[in-house]
Amino acid sequence: MLDLTYESPKPKIISGATGDWELVIGMEIHAQVASQAKLFSGASTRFGAEPNSNVAFVDAAMPGMLPVINEYCIEQAVRTGLGLKAQINLWSAFDRKNYFYPDLPQGYQISQLYHPLVGEGEVLVEMGAGIARLVRIERIHVEQDAGKSIHDMDPNMSFVDLNRTGVALMEIVSRPDIRGPEEAAAYVGKLRQILRYLGTCDGNMQNGNLRADVNVSVCRPGQYEKYQQTQDFSHLGTRCEIKNMNSMRFIQAAIEYEARRQIAILEDGGKVDQETRLYDPDRGETRSMRSKEEAHDYRYFPCPDLLPLEIEQAWVDDIAASLPELPDAKKARFMADFGLTDYDASVLTADLADAAYFEAVVAEAGDGKLAANWVINELFGRLKKDAREIGDSPVSAGQLAGVIKLIxxxxxxxxxxxxxxxxxxxxxxDPAEIVESRGMKQVTDTSAIEKAVDDVIAANPAQVEKAKQNPKLAGWFVGQVMKATGGKANPAVVNQIVATKLEE
Known part of the structure; x- marks a missing residue:
């Protein structure tokens, strides 16, 4: 396991006109289940399809159509729970969340309020080398997504696309354990990484496959500790929810703005209203969307079309046995087996495809540290410059291993x-064939190198005298020899011969 020091959350302190304030943040992450079919129908989940082309009768709420649970979506949610070290509830149930909106044809959303599939878990968030914070997961429930309203195609009309309607979501609800904007972004990043390793969500934020609702409140120093002792949320101040955030950078900016907005209201003698807000990235501010509804406002009740969901422990155990190596375990192994630094191991395990590429290089080249250096500095640097992903790399793992073996x-x-x-x-x-055909092989013949050194020394007697007075100038001769040999001379041999010749 990783050698980490666990720290209590360090709150972001914001100085106001009447004293200091602390931030309290909880998050609800909506992760689209990686499944080719929807939660209650066989309609496709393919992104970018023609509007209203991926819609089954049950998605469109046609009369008499009944939902049928997609077992694979449930399996993916259980896999996610296990990956987050969460309790899997063998008995769970679906509820109807009632509200009216044009892109919700049923007039209700099928969700899980009272009996979620997954209970309490945790996410380990690293906040620097060797420092970690623990964010508690309250629950993960499975629900269907709504459709999409489009308002910018015609100034006089709104359009509805039901392609997303019924797509399976996992809502991952955290405790209010996050204490600053940077920590919030790091939490989302870590959760996204774990989901991608598990294969339960692709984490594609720009397509809306991973979205965050961010609950923000402010309180005076010491109030959070009272909450921890009493579990009384009133100590944390009134929270406002910032809806549908799909960018790490915007999440941080929205939290910063919202916290200062609330502080300004409180210090002016006002009262923060509990509400749902949206973040406007163009203006860098949040704006009111609607008053924040409580659970009773949605008139939740058990979904009469679906029986309670009962799963067997043996099935859960089979899923647990199939879990892949997760990021923290992989990072610890890279550090232990290959002698990598915390930073290098973090970079190489940030993405599963990157980690797999690195391991393929090491398997063939046999040198973890050298492979890490070439993968991170040369390959990743070039791919970033060209805006390419590892899956689109022009250099295969075998080719890079070939370069390293020649070194x-x-x-x-x-x-x-x-x-x-x-x-x-x-x-x-092939690297070896290129070296051979283009005459790039390093010169290791000491007699040839010695002649090149003699030529440089003979041509620069004044520099020789200076080098005798200051041995550090020997590097100049090494550079001249390397230049004379087109960079092909073995540097170690050149250094040795230059030092011997100068002493003579």
Whole structure:
């Protein structure tokens, strides 16, 4: 396991006109289940389809159509719960959440309020090398998504697209354990990473497949500790919910603005209204959307069309046995097996595809530290410059391993290796064959190197005298020899021969 120091959440302190205030944040993450069919119908979940083309009769609320649970969606939710070390409830039930909106054709959303599928869990959020915070998960419930209203196609009309209607969502509800904007973004990032490792959600925020509702309140120092002792939420102040956030950067900015807005109201003698707000990234501010409804406002009641959901422990155990190695465990293994730093291991395990690529390189090249250096600095750096993902890399793991093996064998120097990497990246080919055919192999013949050193020394007697007075100037001769040999001379051999010659 990772060697971590657990810290109590450190609140973001905001200084107001009448004293300090602390931030309290809870989050509801809506993660779209990675499934080809919807929660209660066989309609496709494909993104980008023609409007209203992925709609079954039950999604459109046609009379007499009854929902049928998609077992795979339930399996994905259980897998998520297990990945978050959460309690899996073998008995759960669906409820109807009633409200009217044009993109909700049924007039209600099927969700789980009273008996969710997944109970309490936790997410470990790293806030720097070796420092971690624990964010508690209150519950994960499964529900169907609503459709989408489009208002910008015609100034006089609104349009409704029901393609998302009925898509399976996992709503992951945290406790109010998050104490600052940076921690909120780190929590979403860690949760997204775990979901992608599990394969239960692709985490694609720009497509709306991962969205966050952020609950923000402010309180005076010491009030959070009273809440922890009493579990009385009144100590935390009135919360406002910022709806449908799909950007880490915007989440931080929205929290900052909302906290200062609430502080300004309170210090002016006013009262913060509990409400749902939206964040306007163009103006950098939140604005009121509607008053915040309580559960009774939605008139929840058990869904009469669905029996309670009962699952067997043996089925849960089978899912648990199939879980992949998760990010924290993989990072710890990379550090232990390959001697990587905390930073390098974090970079390489940030994405499952990146980690798999790195391990494939190590498996063939056999040097974890050298492989990490080349994957992070050379490959990732070039891919970022070209706006490419690892799956679209022009350099395969086998090709990069080939470059590294040539370095280890002494056939090429580090400088030549970078030239070789560029050739492989832009033109492709086998690294060993390229080195052979283009005469890039490093010169290790000591007699040839010695002659090059003698030539440089003979041509620069004044520099030789200076180097005798200041040995640090020997590096100048090394550089000249490398230049004379086109960078092909073995640097270690050059350094040794230059030092010997200068002493003579």
């Amino acid at each position: 280890k064998s002494g056939d090429i120097s580090g400088k030549i290796a970078k030239d070789l990497f560029e050739i492989v990246y832009t033109e492709g080919g």
